[in-house]
Amino acid sequence: MSLNIGMVAGEPSGDLLAARVMRGIAAGAEPGRCQGIGGPAMLEQGFEMWHPMSALSVFGYVDALKSLPRLMHTYLDVKRRWMRHAPDVFVGVDAPDFNLRLELQLRQAGVPTVHFVGPSIWAWRYERIHKIRAAVSHMLVLFPFEVAIYEKEGVPVTYVGHPLAEIIPMQPDRAGVRARLGLDPGARILALMPGSRASEIKLLAPRFLQAVQRLQVQDPALQVLVPMVNAQRRDEFQAWVRQYPVANLRMLEQSSLAHRPASWDALEAADAVLVASGTATLEAALFKRPMVISYVLSPAMRRLMAWKSGQKGPLVPWVGLPNVLLNDFAVPELLQDDATPEKLAQASWKALTDAEHTAGITKRFTQLHETLWRDTPALAAQVIISQARQGAAR
Template sequence: MSLVLSMVAGEPSGDLLASRIIQGIRARDSGLQASGIGGPEMQQQGMQLHYPMDDLSVFGYVDALKNLPRLIHTYLRFRSSVLKLRPDVFVGVDAPDFNLRLEHHIRQRGIPTVHFVGPSIWAWRYERIHKIREAVSHMLVLFPFEEEIYRKEGVPVTYVGHPLAAQIPVQPDKLQARLRLGLEPDGKVLAILPGSRASEVAELAPRFLQAASLLQKEDPALRFIVPLVNEARQAQFNVIAQRYPVKNLHCFRNRVADHPIAWDIMEACDAALVASGTATLETALFQRPMVISYVLTPLMRRLMEWKAGQDGPSLPWVGLPNVLLREFAVPELLQEAATPANLASACVRALTDTTYIAQTEEKFRQLHRELNRDTARLAAEAILATAQR
């Protein structure tokens, strides 16, 4: 009999990961029946959508509180539909607040559960491991060090690698990327990536642009390239750029293609000034030196501290490249340290220190090799094995 699969992904990155899993399972079971909550990538792989993933998309605690009635309504209706369907296995992709709660409920009623993308318990709220152990039949993790954590805690786990490592070229081509963007091939280029959320752009873009202005005083030929994820972020950034004007500033909107415009930006630049998040890992996979920064508003900081029960991450690093390498391979300038002067000074080294640049590129090449696994096959095999058990 063909596998009956239920899945939930709550945002674009999860939609892409989930679509790869569906593809991997369908290669082994052509009659696969998949349904759940997701986006266009999952739908393209033949999944029937009960709800679009936009119904789960919230940004931060404040947005979650505003949309709580809608989220609860979606959760209860979808939970009921899963119990009625009784799939062979349920796969939750990221979205831990929604998925782990759902996985706990349905696993208690005899449905095997797989969770893909382990919550960052290694940085925040390690005590969540106890709920995970009850909710998850099998955990799929993106990073090698996570496997030991879950195995030690008695949670069946498989390291499947990070699919970005298979999608991003092992040998980036800076010249071709610049030609695709319509940039002159020569000269230094700094990428500015202030994040995809309104709150991130509001906090980081002014600091990043002021740092760019300081850099330009030292090197008037320096160029800056900025990816913006949608029209709203572009409009927001343009207003900020008018307050903090910078010459040789080129902005690019996200486009529908085989990869995001941000990847062209990362491949084309010499170094990047980037908001902490997945973009730091992508920049590392493109083997570019970077300066990582992040600033939380006082309200968001208090909410995170309240929810986590701690005033900061339990690791000394915040940026994913540093977490994976277990060292400060690239600088992190957070909160009060994220001044324009500090950011500019760190960028100078990333752009001009040839020894440091070569060492950083080699570390990132090794990281790329370590994360490059056949993620779709490994995930599919673990999910099928869980369903059979």
């Protein structure tokens, strides 16, 4: 018997997560047919794509408003299909605004629903737990501390580990990636990661580049690697480089290795990282790199986030995932008015040169990596197949 599994992944990270879960499902005793919204990695695993994940791609609140007709058309189409021919289980991968709404409709129609990657209710908008409780039959979470939150709220939950912890090597090969990129094996290298959105480049790139200018006064030979997610971000960043030029800067685009982002090459080659808050901070931690985390929101965006969340700030004292997971300011966070070129340069110099600090961070990040490493595809597949069996028997 082949199980019929509905699935929606709305962005590249979700595409990779879903593809790994599909491999776990295929390895089970009852392989399933997966269909819905996804990306190229899912297609490689035999996914039946009704809409590409680009149909759900939005960048910020303004883009979301402009994209509303397209989003509604996509939503109504997949909802109609699944209401007409119900899947045995539905799996929503991240994209909570889209997936939780769809999960609620399907669950009310009797379809078991699994949501993979819990929304960060521990930081913003805890009230979403009520929507989750109504919409989700079983939650799959990436971080161990999330289990207690969902158990307390009566939502069935399984910790499946973070798939990045399985993919990123426990022992990074700095020498190997430097050789592949043609970098000096003995150079001092800073990875500069100002974000993947236009607003992040606009607000962080000039500060980061001015910080590098100060660092290169102390070490004129300092090498700088800047991974770029696409040509548009590259052009936006390059415009800031012309205004704040630095020496020995190299922009990296897609790695020559399949499914390996350019950011991983930069992180593995670097001695330290100056990084925008986000998933890249966790990647830096898994590569065991000392880092400085920064972020700046425009006044308008701060007001919009406060209005939407009902909060002036996050519910935890940290914004960087490594600090959240370690429950400590293990690495510095320079946010808003503190994100000055001078402060960024001072903190980055310590990350680059303080051997004792680096040794301590390496130890803590190794322990974190071990905590997050699980057989994510198999664990997720077990829950999904169990829910699908219940759905098939209804």
